[in-house]
Amino acid sequence: MRASETVGRGVREQEPPTFGDEERRTGRIAARLVEEIASGGLDLPLPGSGSTWVRWERLRDLAREDLSLARLAEGHTDAIAILSELGGWTPEPASVWGVWAAHPPGTPLIADKTGGRWRLHGAKPFCSGARVCTHALVSADVAGGERRLFAIRTDGTKPRPGTWASAGMAASDTLTVHFDGVGAEPVGRPGDYVGRPGFHHGGAGVAACWFGGALAVARPLAARAGRDEADAHLLSAFGAVDRELYAAGSVLRRASREIDDHPLDRSSAAVRAARVRAVVADTCTRVLRRTGEALGAGPLAGDVVYARATADLCVYIRQHHAERDLAELGTLVASGTWMSGADDY
Structure with a gap:
Protein backbone atom coordinates (compact mmCIF):
# COMPACT_ATOMS: atom_id res chain seq x y z
CA MET A 1 0.00 0.00 0.00
CA PRO A 190 -32.23 54.90 -0.41
CA GLY A 191 -28.51 55.59 0.08
CA ASP A 192 -28.94 57.20 3.49
CA TYR A 193 -27.25 54.37 5.38
CA VAL A 194 -23.84 54.84 3.72
CA GLY A 195 -24.35 58.53 2.94
CA ARG A 196 -24.46 59.76 6.53
CA PRO A 197 -21.35 60.80 8.52
CA GLY A 198 -22.22 58.20 11.16
CA PHE A 199 -21.48 55.41 8.69
CA HIS A 200 -17.80 56.35 8.93
CA HIS A 201 -17.92 57.03 12.67
CA GLY A 202 -19.23 53.50 13.11
CA GLY A 203 -16.47 52.11 10.89
CA ALA A 204 -13.86 53.77 13.08
CA GLY A 205 -15.61 52.36 16.14
CA VAL A 206 -15.06 48.84 14.81
CA ALA A 207 -11.33 49.58 14.99
CA ALA A 208 -11.74 50.18 18.74
CA CYS A 209 -12.86 46.54 18.96
CA TRP A 210 -9.83 45.40 16.95
CA PHE A 211 -7.64 47.39 19.33
CA GLY A 212 -9.13 45.65 22.35
CA GLY A 213 -8.50 42.32 20.64
CA ALA A 214 -4.85 43.24 20.14
CA LEU A 215 -4.56 44.07 23.84
CA ALA A 216 -5.93 40.62 24.67
CA VAL A 217 -3.46 38.93 22.34
CA ALA A 218 -0.55 40.87 23.87
CA ARG A 219 -1.51 40.06 27.48
CA PRO A 220 0.53 36.83 27.88
CA LEU A 221 3.57 38.47 26.29
CA ALA A 222 3.31 41.34 28.78
CA ALA A 223 3.07 38.85 31.65
CA ARG A 224 6.14 36.97 30.50
CA ALA A 225 8.10 40.19 29.91
CA GLY A 226 7.48 41.15 33.53
CA ARG A 227 9.31 38.11 34.85
CA ASP A 228 12.91 38.25 35.99
CA GLU A 229 13.97 35.55 33.53
CA ALA A 230 12.76 37.46 30.45
CA ASP A 231 15.61 37.68 27.96
CA ALA A 232 16.54 40.52 25.63
CA HIS A 233 14.76 38.97 22.64
CA LEU A 234 11.45 38.67 24.46
CA LEU A 235 11.79 42.18 25.90
CA SER A 236 12.52 43.52 22.44
CA ALA A 237 9.38 41.87 21.09
CA PHE A 238 7.33 43.31 23.93
CA GLY A 239 8.83 46.76 23.38
CA ALA A 240 7.79 46.63 19.73
CA VAL A 241 4.28 45.49 20.68
CA ASP A 242 3.97 48.28 23.25
CA ARG A 243 5.06 50.82 20.62
CA GLU A 244 2.41 49.61 18.19
CA LEU A 245 -0.36 49.59 20.78
CA TYR A 246 0.53 53.05 22.06
CA ALA A 247 0.43 54.47 18.54
CA ALA A 248 -2.89 52.83 17.73
CA GLY A 249 -4.45 53.97 21.01
CA SER A 250 -3.27 57.52 20.35
CA VAL A 251 -4.81 57.49 16.87
CA LEU A 252 -8.13 56.28 18.25
CA ARG A 253 -8.18 58.93 20.95
CA ARG A 254 -7.43 61.69 18.45
CA ALA A 255 -10.08 60.40 16.08
CA SER A 256 -12.69 60.37 18.85
CA ARG A 257 -11.94 64.03 19.62
CA GLU A 258 -12.18 64.98 15.94
CA ILE A 259 -15.54 63.23 15.62
CA ASP A 260 -16.86 65.12 18.63
CA ASP A 261 -15.56 68.40 17.15
CA HIS A 262 -16.98 67.78 13.64
CA PRO A 263 -19.76 65.18 13.93
CA LEU A 264 -21.57 66.15 10.70
CA ASP A 265 -18.60 66.60 8.36
CA ARG A 266 -18.94 63.62 6.05
CA SER A 267 -15.80 64.20 3.96
CA SER A 268 -13.48 64.38 6.95
CA ALA A 269 -15.30 61.41 8.50
CA ALA A 270 -14.54 59.23 5.47
CA VAL A 271 -10.82 60.03 5.48
CA ARG A 272 -10.57 59.68 9.25
CA ALA A 273 -12.26 56.29 9.35
CA ALA A 274 -10.07 54.96 6.54
CA ARG A 275 -6.93 56.15 8.33
CA VAL A 276 -7.97 54.79 11.71
CA ARG A 277 -8.92 51.40 10.32
CA ALA A 278 -5.67 51.17 8.35
CA VAL A 279 -3.51 52.07 11.36
CA VAL A 280 -5.29 49.78 13.82
CA ALA A 281 -5.51 46.84 11.41
CA ASP A 282 -1.78 47.12 10.75
CA THR A 283 -1.11 47.29 14.50
CA CYS A 284 -3.15 44.12 15.03
CA THR A 285 -1.21 42.31 12.31
CA ARG A 286 2.10 43.32 13.88
CA VAL A 287 0.96 42.38 17.39
CA LEU A 288 -0.18 38.98 16.20
CA ARG A 289 3.14 38.33 14.47
CA ARG A 290 5.42 39.67 17.22
CA THR A 291 3.54 37.94 20.01
CA GLY A 292 3.32 34.65 18.15
CA GLU A 293 7.01 34.65 17.32
CA ALA A 294 8.04 35.58 20.86
CA LEU A 295 5.83 33.06 22.67
CA GLY A 296 6.01 30.17 20.22
CA ALA A 297 3.49 27.36 19.96
CA GLY A 298 3.11 26.70 23.70
CA PRO A 299 0.38 29.26 24.52
CA LEU A 300 -1.49 28.47 21.30
CA ALA A 301 -1.68 24.85 22.41
CA GLY A 302 -2.18 25.33 26.15
CA ASP A 303 -3.81 28.72 26.78
CA VAL A 304 -7.37 28.60 25.48
CA VAL A 305 -8.02 32.30 26.13
CA TYR A 306 -4.95 33.37 24.17
CA ALA A 307 -5.60 30.85 21.39
CA ARG A 308 -9.16 32.08 20.96
CA ALA A 309 -8.14 35.73 21.08
CA THR A 310 -5.57 35.08 18.37
CA ALA A 311 -8.00 33.18 16.16
CA ASP A 312 -10.73 35.76 16.67
CA LEU A 313 -8.51 38.72 15.89
CA CYS A 314 -7.11 37.11 12.73
CA VAL A 315 -10.66 36.83 11.40
CA TYR A 316 -12.10 40.11 12.68
CA ILE A 317 -9.45 42.36 11.12
CA ARG A 318 -10.27 40.91 7.72
CA GLN A 319 -13.07 43.45 7.70
CA HIS A 320 -10.19 45.68 6.62
CA HIS A 321 -9.48 44.82 3.01
CA ALA A 322 -5.74 45.54 3.05
CA GLU A 323 -4.47 46.99 -0.24
CA ARG A 324 -7.97 47.67 -1.55
CA ASP A 325 -8.81 49.86 1.45
CA LEU A 326 -5.41 51.55 1.29
CA ALA A 327 -6.10 52.39 -2.36
CA GLU A 328 -9.41 53.93 -1.31
CA LEU A 329 -7.62 55.96 1.36
CA GLY A 330 -5.08 57.12 -1.22
CA THR A 331 -7.91 58.17 -3.53
CA LEU A 332 -9.57 60.15 -0.75
CA VAL A 333 -6.46 62.13 0.19
CA ALA A 334 -4.73 62.41 -3.22
CA SER A 335 -6.23 65.77 -4.15
CA GLY A 336 -4.84 69.23 -4.81
CA THR A 337 -5.48 70.19 -1.21
CA TRP A 338 -3.35 67.43 0.32
CA MET A 339 -0.21 69.51 0.86
CA SER A 340 -2.18 72.34 2.44
CA GLY A 341 -3.63 69.79 4.84
CA ALA A 342 -0.33 69.15 6.61
CA ASP A 343 -1.99 70.06 9.89
CA ASP A 344 -3.61 66.61 9.67
CA TYR A 345 -0.27 65.19 10.71
Whole structure:
Protein backbone atom coordinates (compact mmCIF):
# COMPACT_ATOMS: atom_id res chain seq x y z
CA MET A 1 0.00 0.00 0.00
CA ARG A 2 1.32 3.45 -0.89
CA ALA A 3 2.11 5.86 1.91
CA SER A 4 -0.43 8.37 0.59
CA GLU A 5 -3.18 5.73 0.83
CA THR A 6 -2.18 4.89 4.41
CA VAL A 7 -2.33 8.54 5.43
CA GLY A 8 -5.65 9.01 3.68
CA ARG A 9 -7.18 5.97 5.37
CA GLY A 10 -5.92 7.14 8.76
CA VAL A 11 -7.54 10.52 8.29
CA ARG A 12 -10.86 8.98 7.29
CA GLU A 13 -10.86 6.66 10.30
CA GLN A 14 -10.33 9.45 12.82
CA GLU A 15 -13.25 10.60 14.92
CA PRO A 16 -14.80 13.74 13.40
CA PRO A 17 -14.17 16.94 15.36
CA THR A 18 -16.91 18.04 17.71
CA PHE A 19 -17.89 21.62 18.31
CA GLY A 20 -20.01 21.23 21.40
CA ASP A 21 -17.75 23.45 23.45
CA GLU A 22 -17.92 26.21 20.84
CA GLU A 23 -21.70 25.92 20.82
CA ARG A 24 -21.71 26.31 24.60
CA ARG A 25 -19.40 29.29 24.27
CA THR A 26 -21.75 30.82 21.70
CA GLY A 27 -24.57 30.41 24.18
CA ARG A 28 -22.54 31.99 26.97
CA ILE A 29 -21.63 34.96 24.79
CA ALA A 30 -25.28 35.43 23.79
CA ALA A 31 -26.34 35.35 27.43
CA ARG A 32 -23.60 37.83 28.32
CA LEU A 33 -24.79 40.20 25.58
CA VAL A 34 -28.38 40.05 26.78
CA GLU A 35 -27.18 40.70 30.34
CA GLU A 36 -25.20 43.75 29.24
CA ILE A 37 -28.20 45.18 27.40
CA ALA A 38 -30.63 44.52 30.24
CA SER A 39 -28.31 46.10 32.82
CA GLY A 40 -27.74 49.25 30.74
CA GLY A 41 -24.10 48.36 30.11
CA LEU A 42 -24.55 49.08 26.41
CA ASP A 43 -26.38 52.38 26.80
CA LEU A 44 -23.41 54.18 25.29
CA PRO A 45 -22.97 57.79 24.18
CA LEU A 46 -23.74 58.27 20.50
CA PRO A 47 -20.81 58.97 18.13
CA GLY A 48 -20.18 62.71 17.92
CA SER A 49 -22.13 63.45 21.10
CA GLY A 50 -19.06 64.72 22.94
CA SER A 51 -18.15 61.40 24.54
CA THR A 52 -17.11 59.25 21.60
CA TRP A 53 -14.05 58.02 23.47
CA VAL A 54 -16.25 56.76 26.33
CA ARG A 55 -18.17 54.75 23.74
CA TRP A 56 -15.03 53.31 22.15
CA GLU A 57 -13.41 52.64 25.50
CA ARG A 58 -16.33 50.40 26.43
CA LEU A 59 -16.12 48.52 23.14
CA ARG A 60 -12.35 48.18 23.62
CA ASP A 61 -12.80 46.69 27.08
CA LEU A 62 -15.44 44.23 25.90
CA ALA A 63 -13.10 43.18 23.09
CA ARG A 64 -10.29 42.65 25.56
CA GLU A 65 -12.68 40.31 27.41
CA ASP A 66 -13.92 38.50 24.28
CA LEU A 67 -13.90 39.65 20.65
CA SER A 68 -17.08 37.78 19.77
CA LEU A 69 -18.89 39.56 22.59
CA ALA A 70 -17.52 42.89 21.38
CA ARG A 71 -18.64 42.14 17.81
CA LEU A 72 -22.21 41.62 18.98
CA ALA A 73 -22.10 44.65 21.30
CA GLU A 74 -20.72 46.81 18.49
CA GLY A 75 -23.52 45.70 16.18
CA HIS A 76 -26.20 46.42 18.78
CA THR A 77 -24.86 49.84 19.68
CA ASP A 78 -24.28 50.73 16.03
CA ALA A 79 -27.91 49.88 15.26
CA ILE A 80 -29.07 52.17 18.07
CA ALA A 81 -26.90 54.98 16.68
CA ILE A 82 -28.25 54.45 13.15
CA LEU A 83 -31.84 54.55 14.35
CA SER A 84 -31.10 57.76 16.21
CA GLU A 85 -29.48 59.33 13.16
CA LEU A 86 -31.95 58.22 10.50
CA GLY A 87 -35.13 57.84 12.48
CA GLY A 88 -37.19 54.70 12.36
CA TRP A 89 -38.13 52.24 15.01
CA THR A 90 -37.73 53.13 18.64
CA PRO A 91 -35.88 50.18 20.16
CA GLU A 92 -38.02 48.15 22.51
CA PRO A 93 -36.68 47.66 26.05
CA ALA A 94 -34.25 44.72 26.26
CA SER A 95 -34.36 44.17 22.49
CA VAL A 96 -31.16 42.90 20.88
CA TRP A 97 -30.18 44.49 17.58
CA GLY A 98 -27.75 43.66 14.82
CA VAL A 99 -26.65 45.39 11.63
CA TRP A 100 -26.72 42.98 8.69
CA ALA A 101 -25.36 45.01 5.81
CA ALA A 102 -22.72 42.89 4.07
CA HIS A 103 -23.00 42.63 0.28
CA PRO A 104 -20.47 40.10 -0.99
CA PRO A 105 -20.80 38.88 -4.58
CA GLY A 106 -23.67 36.47 -5.10
CA THR A 107 -27.43 36.42 -4.94
CA PRO A 108 -28.63 39.74 -3.48
CA LEU A 109 -31.25 40.23 -0.84
CA ILE A 110 -34.27 41.84 -2.53
CA ALA A 111 -36.87 44.14 -1.01
CA ASP A 112 -40.19 44.58 -2.78
CA LYS A 113 -43.31 46.48 -1.89
CA THR A 114 -46.57 44.61 -2.27
CA GLY A 115 -49.90 45.83 -0.96
CA GLY A 116 -48.23 48.75 0.76
CA ARG A 117 -45.89 46.51 2.76
CA TRP A 118 -42.16 45.94 2.25
CA ARG A 119 -40.94 42.36 2.33
CA LEU A 120 -37.48 40.81 2.05
CA HIS A 121 -36.62 37.81 -0.12
CA GLY A 122 -33.33 35.96 -0.49
CA ALA A 123 -30.32 35.38 1.73
CA LYS A 124 -27.87 37.55 3.60
CA PRO A 125 -24.42 36.23 4.64
CA PHE A 126 -22.34 37.43 7.60
CA CYS A 127 -25.26 38.09 9.94
CA SER A 128 -23.68 38.31 13.41
CA GLY A 129 -25.96 37.35 16.24
CA ALA A 130 -28.19 35.48 13.83
CA ARG A 131 -29.90 33.50 16.62
CA VAL A 132 -29.76 35.98 19.49
CA CYS A 133 -30.82 39.25 17.83
CA THR A 134 -34.51 40.05 18.23
CA HIS A 135 -34.28 42.83 15.63
CA ALA A 136 -31.88 43.85 12.88
CA LEU A 137 -31.14 46.60 10.43
CA VAL A 138 -30.78 44.91 7.05
CA SER A 139 -29.64 46.38 3.75
CA ALA A 140 -31.38 45.15 0.61
CA ASP A 141 -31.64 45.98 -3.08
CA VAL A 142 -34.81 47.68 -4.30
CA ALA A 143 -36.20 48.34 -7.77
CA GLY A 144 -34.02 50.57 -9.93
CA GLY A 145 -30.76 49.22 -8.56
CA GLU A 146 -30.85 51.26 -5.36
CA ARG A 147 -29.98 49.91 -1.94
CA ARG A 148 -31.97 50.67 1.17
CA LEU A 149 -31.91 49.94 4.89
CA PHE A 150 -34.79 48.19 6.63
CA ALA A 151 -35.65 47.36 10.22
CA ILE A 152 -36.99 43.88 10.88
CA ARG A 153 -38.01 41.53 13.63
CA THR A 154 -35.94 38.40 13.31
CA ASP A 155 -38.58 35.88 14.35
CA GLY A 156 -39.47 35.33 10.69
CA THR A 157 -35.90 34.75 9.51
CA LYS A 158 -34.18 31.41 9.04
CA PRO A 159 -30.52 31.27 10.14
CA ARG A 160 -28.67 28.49 8.36
CA PRO A 161 -26.41 26.45 10.70
CA GLY A 162 -23.02 25.48 9.37
CA THR A 163 -22.45 28.61 7.28
CA TRP A 164 -19.48 29.78 9.37
CA ALA A 165 -16.47 27.51 8.95
CA SER A 166 -13.79 29.35 10.91
CA ALA A 167 -12.97 28.75 14.56
CA GLY A 168 -12.18 32.46 14.76
CA MET A 169 -15.20 34.58 15.79
CA ALA A 170 -17.34 31.43 15.92
CA ALA A 171 -19.04 32.58 19.12
CA SER A 172 -20.35 35.70 17.38
CA ASP A 173 -22.98 33.39 15.83
CA THR A 174 -22.33 34.82 12.36
CA LEU A 175 -24.43 32.86 9.87
CA THR A 176 -26.17 33.18 6.54
CA VAL A 177 -29.80 34.11 7.13
CA HIS A 178 -32.65 33.35 4.73
CA PHE A 179 -35.61 35.67 4.21
CA ASP A 180 -38.86 34.42 2.74
CA GLY A 181 -41.19 37.39 2.68
CA VAL A 182 -40.05 38.81 6.01
CA GLY A 183 -41.85 42.06 6.80
CA ALA A 184 -39.64 45.14 6.88
CA GLU A 185 -39.88 48.85 7.63
CA PRO A 186 -37.64 51.29 5.71
CA VAL A 187 -35.16 53.33 7.72
CA GLY A 188 -34.21 56.51 5.91
CA ARG A 189 -34.20 56.94 2.15
CA PRO A 190 -32.23 54.90 -0.41
CA GLY A 191 -28.51 55.59 0.08
CA ASP A 192 -28.94 57.20 3.49
CA TYR A 193 -27.25 54.37 5.38
CA VAL A 194 -23.84 54.84 3.72
CA GLY A 195 -24.35 58.53 2.94
CA ARG A 196 -24.46 59.76 6.53
CA PRO A 197 -21.35 60.80 8.52
CA GLY A 198 -22.22 58.20 11.16
CA PHE A 199 -21.48 55.41 8.69
CA HIS A 200 -17.80 56.35 8.93
CA HIS A 201 -17.92 57.03 12.67
CA GLY A 202 -19.23 53.50 13.11
CA GLY A 203 -16.47 52.11 10.89
CA ALA A 204 -13.86 53.77 13.08
CA GLY A 205 -15.61 52.36 16.14
CA VAL A 206 -15.06 48.84 14.81
CA ALA A 207 -11.33 49.58 14.99
CA ALA A 208 -11.74 50.18 18.74
CA CYS A 209 -12.86 46.54 18.96
CA TRP A 210 -9.83 45.40 16.95
CA PHE A 211 -7.64 47.39 19.33
CA GLY A 212 -9.13 45.65 22.35
CA GLY A 213 -8.50 42.32 20.64
CA ALA A 214 -4.85 43.24 20.14
CA LEU A 215 -4.56 44.07 23.84
CA ALA A 216 -5.93 40.62 24.67
CA VAL A 217 -3.46 38.93 22.34
CA ALA A 218 -0.55 40.87 23.87
CA ARG A 219 -1.51 40.06 27.48
CA PRO A 220 0.53 36.83 27.88
CA LEU A 221 3.57 38.47 26.29
CA ALA A 222 3.31 41.34 28.78
CA ALA A 223 3.07 38.85 31.65
CA ARG A 224 6.14 36.97 30.50
CA ALA A 225 8.10 40.19 29.91
CA GLY A 226 7.48 41.15 33.53
CA ARG A 227 9.31 38.11 34.85
CA ASP A 228 12.91 38.25 35.99
CA GLU A 229 13.97 35.55 33.53
CA ALA A 230 12.76 37.46 30.45
CA ASP A 231 15.61 37.68 27.96
CA ALA A 232 16.54 40.52 25.63
CA HIS A 233 14.76 38.97 22.64
CA LEU A 234 11.45 38.67 24.46
CA LEU A 235 11.79 42.18 25.90
CA SER A 236 12.52 43.52 22.44
CA ALA A 237 9.38 41.87 21.09
CA PHE A 238 7.33 43.31 23.93
CA GLY A 239 8.83 46.76 23.38
CA ALA A 240 7.79 46.63 19.73
CA VAL A 241 4.28 45.49 20.68
CA ASP A 242 3.97 48.28 23.25
CA ARG A 243 5.06 50.82 20.62
CA GLU A 244 2.41 49.61 18.19
CA LEU A 245 -0.36 49.59 20.78
CA TYR A 246 0.53 53.05 22.06
CA ALA A 247 0.43 54.47 18.54
CA ALA A 248 -2.89 52.83 17.73
CA GLY A 249 -4.45 53.97 21.01
CA SER A 250 -3.27 57.52 20.35
CA VAL A 251 -4.81 57.49 16.87
CA LEU A 252 -8.13 56.28 18.25
CA ARG A 253 -8.18 58.93 20.95
CA ARG A 254 -7.43 61.69 18.45
CA ALA A 255 -10.08 60.40 16.08
CA SER A 256 -12.69 60.37 18.85
CA ARG A 257 -11.94 64.03 19.62
CA GLU A 258 -12.18 64.98 15.94
CA ILE A 259 -15.54 63.23 15.62
CA ASP A 260 -16.86 65.12 18.63
CA ASP A 261 -15.56 68.40 17.15
CA HIS A 262 -16.98 67.78 13.64
CA PRO A 263 -19.76 65.18 13.93
CA LEU A 264 -21.57 66.15 10.70
CA ASP A 265 -18.60 66.60 8.36
CA ARG A 266 -18.94 63.62 6.05
CA SER A 267 -15.80 64.20 3.96
CA SER A 268 -13.48 64.38 6.95
CA ALA A 269 -15.30 61.41 8.50
CA ALA A 270 -14.54 59.23 5.47
CA VAL A 271 -10.82 60.03 5.48
CA ARG A 272 -10.57 59.68 9.25
CA ALA A 273 -12.26 56.29 9.35
CA ALA A 274 -10.07 54.96 6.54
CA ARG A 275 -6.93 56.15 8.33
CA VAL A 276 -7.97 54.79 11.71
CA ARG A 277 -8.92 51.40 10.32
CA ALA A 278 -5.67 51.17 8.35
CA VAL A 279 -3.51 52.07 11.36
CA VAL A 280 -5.29 49.78 13.82
CA ALA A 281 -5.51 46.84 11.41
CA ASP A 282 -1.78 47.12 10.75
CA THR A 283 -1.11 47.29 14.50
CA CYS A 284 -3.15 44.12 15.03
CA THR A 285 -1.21 42.31 12.31
CA ARG A 286 2.10 43.32 13.88
CA VAL A 287 0.96 42.38 17.39
CA LEU A 288 -0.18 38.98 16.20
CA ARG A 289 3.14 38.33 14.47
CA ARG A 290 5.42 39.67 17.22
CA THR A 291 3.54 37.94 20.01
CA GLY A 292 3.32 34.65 18.15
CA GLU A 293 7.01 34.65 17.32
CA ALA A 294 8.04 35.58 20.86
CA LEU A 295 5.83 33.06 22.67
CA GLY A 296 6.01 30.17 20.22
CA ALA A 297 3.49 27.36 19.96
CA GLY A 298 3.11 26.70 23.70
CA PRO A 299 0.38 29.26 24.52
CA LEU A 300 -1.49 28.47 21.30
CA ALA A 301 -1.68 24.85 22.41
CA GLY A 302 -2.18 25.33 26.15
CA ASP A 303 -3.81 28.72 26.78
CA VAL A 304 -7.37 28.60 25.48
CA VAL A 305 -8.02 32.30 26.13
CA TYR A 306 -4.95 33.37 24.17
CA ALA A 307 -5.60 30.85 21.39
CA ARG A 308 -9.16 32.08 20.96
CA ALA A 309 -8.14 35.73 21.08
CA THR A 310 -5.57 35.08 18.37
CA ALA A 311 -8.00 33.18 16.16
CA ASP A 312 -10.73 35.76 16.67
CA LEU A 313 -8.51 38.72 15.89
CA CYS A 314 -7.11 37.11 12.73
CA VAL A 315 -10.66 36.83 11.40
CA TYR A 316 -12.10 40.11 12.68
CA ILE A 317 -9.45 42.36 11.12
CA ARG A 318 -10.27 40.91 7.72
CA GLN A 319 -13.07 43.45 7.70
CA HIS A 320 -10.19 45.68 6.62
CA HIS A 321 -9.48 44.82 3.01
CA ALA A 322 -5.74 45.54 3.05
CA GLU A 323 -4.47 46.99 -0.24
CA ARG A 324 -7.97 47.67 -1.55
CA ASP A 325 -8.81 49.86 1.45
CA LEU A 326 -5.41 51.55 1.29
CA ALA A 327 -6.10 52.39 -2.36
CA GLU A 328 -9.41 53.93 -1.31
CA LEU A 329 -7.62 55.96 1.36
CA GLY A 330 -5.08 57.12 -1.22
CA THR A 331 -7.91 58.17 -3.53
CA LEU A 332 -9.57 60.15 -0.75
CA VAL A 333 -6.46 62.13 0.19
CA ALA A 334 -4.73 62.41 -3.22
CA SER A 335 -6.23 65.77 -4.15
CA GLY A 336 -4.84 69.23 -4.81
CA THR A 337 -5.48 70.19 -1.21
CA TRP A 338 -3.35 67.43 0.32
CA MET A 339 -0.21 69.51 0.86
CA SER A 340 -2.18 72.34 2.44
CA GLY A 341 -3.63 69.79 4.84
CA ALA A 342 -0.33 69.15 6.61
CA ASP A 343 -1.99 70.06 9.89
CA ASP A 344 -3.61 66.61 9.67
CA TYR A 345 -0.27 65.19 10.71
